[in-house]
Amino acid sequence: MGTVFYEGTHRGEFIEAELPDNLSRDSVLILSGQSLKAGHVLGKILVGATAVAVAAAGNTGNGVMGAITVGAAAANGIYQLVIVGAAANAGVFEVEGPDGKIIGTGNVAAAFNASGLQFTLADGATDFKEGDRFTITVSAGTAKYKEWNPASTDGSQNACAISYDAVDATGGDTPGVIVDHECRALTGSLVWFSGATTNQIAMGLSQLATHRIKGV
Known part of the structure; x- marks a missing residue:
């Protein structure tokens, strides 16, 4: 039997529809210490304010x-x-x-x-x-993005964006691109924190909806 290869998630694969000219996207800083996948659901923290x-x-x-x-x-x-x-x-x-x-x-x-x-x-x-x-x-604070988790207390307990592409920020804060408004997102292509329950995922989708990111 030959080697089996698994294809990872492509950047933007979760997007069903968004604003033209990439207007649903923003360039941001991904907080150090993380390795994110395309479609990762994110929260935001404020540093140095x-x-x-x-x-x-x-x-x-x-x-x-x-x-x-x-x-x-x-x-x-x-x-x-x-x-x-x-x-x-x-x-x-x-x-x-x-x-x-x-x-x-x-x-x-x-x-x-x-x-x-x-x-x-x-x-x-x-x-x-x-x-x-x-x-x-x-x-004067700097916004940084990290994996969403409702158990957090630093601001990232509020889902507000989705990582457009994979980002390796394990070595330090790293530039990344997010989708943070006016988007229809394929829920089956979203990436949640490890152990996320059905109810927690429903909560995250509800929070994203307040930013006009609708799961479909």
């Missing part, structure tokens, strides 16, 4: 924002912190992400940690009132 908080003009409370730590799960853009519950020497706030979705609820004078943002909003001599707010601008 900074954040600046500014109190809204007209705030009643005069507490100040402490140092902000920006983690990989954060996104570039403007976050809104709004006081939703006033209390003496305390208070409750919500934080809304750049996409308009609430990422978490916190308490004045207590550490907040959600979706890649960590900070403490200090109580001031004058208490905050409901409606007082801060803008938190996250910028």
Whole structure:
């Protein structure tokens, strides 16, 4: 019997339809330490970002924002912190992400940690009132892509793209091409993390759909 050869997945094989002139694709950085296949479902992290908080003009409370730590799960853009519950020497706030979705609820004078943002909003001599707010601008981060896994907490738990071709990034961050919007993808040609269950795959497809990547 002769040698049996197995043909691997071709680049772009998962694409049933996409925008003309390759407009569904983007050139990105693939995070080091990975070996991806064409059709690999990806999430995104943010590396090296900074954040600046500014109190809204007209705030009643005069507490100040402490140092902000920006983690990989954060996104570039403007976050809104709004006081939703006033209390003496305390208070409750919500934080809304750049996409308009609430990422978490916190308490004045207590550490907040959600979706890649960590900070403490200090109580001031004058208490905050409901409606007082801060803008938190996250910028200068570098987006990097890695294998999607719903168990991650660094941002890559949100499926947002598909690797167009195989990428060997085991030796360091490596340029790659992704499909990240306006695409019909053949689900049978997609590559998921090892051990992905049927329910997890359904979750990943649902997340991709929010980027107008539809599994067919």
